[in-house]
Amino acid sequence: MAVISEAALDAQQSGNEWKRIRVAYFSMEIAVAPNMPTYSGGLGVLAGDTLRSAADTGLPLVAVTLLHRKGYFRQHLSAEGVQTEEDEPWKPEEMLQPLGPVAAITIQGRPVMVRAWRKDLVGVDGHIVPIIFLDTDLDPNSPWDRQLTDHLYGGDTFYRLCQETVLGLGGVRILAALGCQPAVFHMNEGHAALLTLGLLEEQVNEGNLLDASQSDLDAVRDRCVFTTHTPVPAGHDRFSMDQARQVLGEEQTRALEKFGCCHDGVLNMTYVALRFSRYVNGVAMRHGLVSREMFPDYPVQAITNGVHAATWIQPAMQELFDRKIPNWRRDNLYLRFAIGIDPTEIRSRHREAKRTLLSTVAERTGVRLREDRFTIGFARRAAAYKRADMLFVDPARLAQIAEQCGGLQIVYAGKAHPHDDLGKSIIHRVFDAAANLHTDALTIAYLENYEWELGAILTGGSDLWLNTPRRPYEASGTSGMKAAMNGVPSLSTLDGWWIEGCIEGATGWSVVESDNDAEEAESLYEKLENEILPLYYRYPQKWAEIMRMSLAINGSFFNTHRMLYQYVTNAYFPGDPSTQRKFQSELLLAR
Numbered sequence: 168m169a170v171i172s173e174a175a176l177d178a179q180q181s182g183n184e185w186k187r188i189r190v191a192y193f194s195m196e197i198a199v200a201p202n203m204p205t206y207s208g209g210l211g212v213l214a215g216d217t218l219r220s221a222a223d224t225g226l227p228l229v230a231v232t233l234l235h236r237k238g239y240f241r242q243h244l245s246a247e248g249v250q251t252e253e254d255e256p257w258k259p260e261e262m263l264q265p266l267g268p269v270a271a272i273t274i275q276g277r278p279v280m281v282r283a284w285r286k287d288l289v290g291v292d293g294h295i296v297p298i299i300f301l302d303t304d305l306d307p308n309s310p311w312d313r314q315l316t317d318h319l320y321g322g323d324t325f326y327r328l329c330q331e332t333v334l335g336l337g338g339v340r341i342l343a344a345l346g347c348q349p350a351v352f353h354m355n356e357g358h359a360a361l362l363t364l365g366l367l368e369e370q371v372n373e374g375n376l377l378d379a380s381q382s383d384l385d386a387v388r389d390r391c392v393f394t395t396h397t398p399v400p401a402g403h404d405r406f407s408m409d410q411a412r413q414v415l416g417e418e419q420t421r422a423l424e425k426f427g428c429c430h431d432g433v434l435n436m437t438y439v440a441l442r443f444s445r446y447v448n449g450v451a452m453r454h455g456l457v458s459r460e461m462f463p464d465y466p467v468q469a470i471t472n473g474v475h476a477a478t479w480i481q482p483a484m485q486e487l488f489d490r491k492i493p494n495w496r497r498d499n500l501y502l503r504f505a506i507g508i509d510p511t512e513i514r515s516r517h518r519e520a521k522r523t524l525l526s527t528v529a530e531r532t533g534v535r536l537r538e539d540r541f542t543i544g545f546a547r548r549a550a551a552y553k554r555a556d557m558l559f560v561d562p563a564r565l566a567q568i569a570e571q572c573g574g575l576q577i578v579y580a581g582k583a584h585p586h587d588d589l590g591k592s593i594i595h596r597v598f599d600a601a602a603n604l605h606t607d608a609l610t611i612a613y614l615e616n617y618e619w620e621l622g623a624i625l626t627g628g629s630d631l632w633l634n635t636p637r638r639p640y641e642a643s644g645t646s647g648m649k650a651a652m653n654g655v656p657s658l659s660t661l662d663g664w665w666i667e668g669c670i671e672g673a674t675g676w677s678v679v680e681s682d683n684d685a686e687e688a689e690s691l692y693e694k695l696e697n698e699i700l701p702l703y704y705r706y707p708q709k710w711a712e713i714m715r716m717s718l719a720i721n722g723s724f725f726n727t728h729r730m731l732y733q734y735v736t737n738a739y740f741p742g743d744p745s746t747q748r749k750f751q752s753e754l755l756l757a758r
């Protein structure tokens with residue numbers, strides 16, 4: 168395997184910047200910029216944060232995704248909490264550069280032309296990570312094919328399989344056309360798994376896929392890395408064999424069958440990725456274990472997710488770090504040095520972030536919250552397992568706690584997938600509770616259209632971040648990490664990253680585990696009433712120390728700089744010490 172420095176030298180000499188790329192990162196969604204609706208939630212935000220850290224730490228990486236001209240969706244909520252959705256079209260022409268090459272792929276036996284756009288992410292020292300957006304809205308394509316790159320997670324399974332074909336096969340061909348030959352292809356979730364088929368096609372050259380030899384398969388496997396992101400079954404794409412045959416063709420489908428990519432009589436994208444990857448990981452320690460139980464034939468490892476510190480830390484807190492920990496942007500691990508900052512300074516910076524939150528709530532909902540009131544934030548996809556309504560299991564109890572402990576404000580946000588009626592009903596229930604429970608001591612607001620910027624305001628400005636997933640479905644969760652970097656502790660079920668991040672009473676609090684929702688809710692109330700609210704209102708100095716611990720202990724670890732460093736060492740270039748050393752020195756040493 169060529170090392171980075173040699174590749175960089177090659178690239179300089181040949182003048183082809185694509186040649187220096189060592190890693191291709193494929194993701195169906197990427198949160199690139201707040202004004203680009205090319206992501207739906209956690210997976211896309213993680214992808215974007217990963218790329219921002221790759222740019223900061225000098226990793227020679229390219230990302231590949233779809234253009235999603237009409238975005239995910241904009242959420243509207245009626246006064247009663249009924250969700251409706253609207254397309255979110257944007258203008259790629261104004262934000263991206265067109266790239267030259269056009270690639271042809273085959274869908275349903277006909278050629279579909281794929282072109283590409285480019286956007287560069289620039290790191291703290293000027294290193295560039297290009298993102299390639301695939302687009303089928305091209306003249307020779309039929310009207311149906313032209314809208315294949317319009318809607319993120321829109322349409323039916325047929326549309327989805329066509330999109331995954333564009334991402335996987337189109338992506339591999341566009342990279343080849345650019346002269347880009349990455350040593351590693353990283354599939355961020357199973358959506359990108361068909362890239363393995365593209366690599367196998369390259370491997371057998373013009374030959375028949377069914378004739379691929381063991382060494383052909385191994386050659387593909389040697390280049391592929393796969394991250395699985397959820398134990399929720401709906402998160403694992405499955406397509407009928409008929410559909411596979413229709414979209415991909417007979418030879419391709421038979422090859423996938425022959426090489427062990429099908430499971431229970433369907434084409435399962437997780438199995439495609441597992442079968443063709445030399446390294447597989449889950450996104451937190453517990454998720455690695457859970458995934459190993461789900462896929463016992465595969466040695467699933469774990470690298471815990473992170474978030475990109477400079478993207479999620481609020482401006483007032485950033486100023487403080489620039490003064491006290493000047494190297495934190497180049498290397499997020501330096502956030503550990505926050506342990507040396509005066510806690511009252513952290514608290515006063517957080518108060519500025521809280522003001523931003525309260526004014527955002529006032530602007531968007533008309534609800535006026537108080538700055539001296541304890542404020543809980545809860546924002547995430549309204550999926551059933553996240554249990555957004557857990558605080559309302561016993562509404563009278565919640566009202567009583569608010570009354571007796573000095574007052575409580577709760578701010579919610581979150582979208583339900585357009586087809587998720589259960590998720591929509593949860594939003595409705597939170598609205599109902601807010602209307603019924605409103606008193607002088609308890610105020611609840613729900614903000615519509617949860618997205619990146621609102622996410623930053625909420626995680627940075629709340630006093631406590633609440634998370635109540637049903638175990639073991641929260642593979643990692645990342646919003647609590649954003650909160651931690653802003654000095655905001657979490658109260659959460661022990662699932663996903665919180666198993667690693669929770670030091671009880673020091674970085675936050677856990678909900679006592681039970682298989683019974685009511686018992687877990689009871690534990691939630693109990694912690695709020697007896698520990699958290701008294702501490703906040705009566706011992707502000709101790710509270711500020713907890714804020715500092717969240718920052719120093721959790722902010723310094725649950726970031727994408729550390730996460731990428733682990734990918735480089737364990738997944739991308741294991742046993743390639745020169746590559747690792749090069750990367751480590753860029754990552755760890757201030758220049």
Ligand SMILES: *Cc1c(COP(=O)(O)O)cnc(C)c1O
Nearest residue numbers: 208209547618619622644645646
């Ligand atoms: C961080 C983020 C998420 C993911 O949060 P989880 O805690 O993993 O649910 C989803 N949506 C947006 C807009 C975010 O910023």
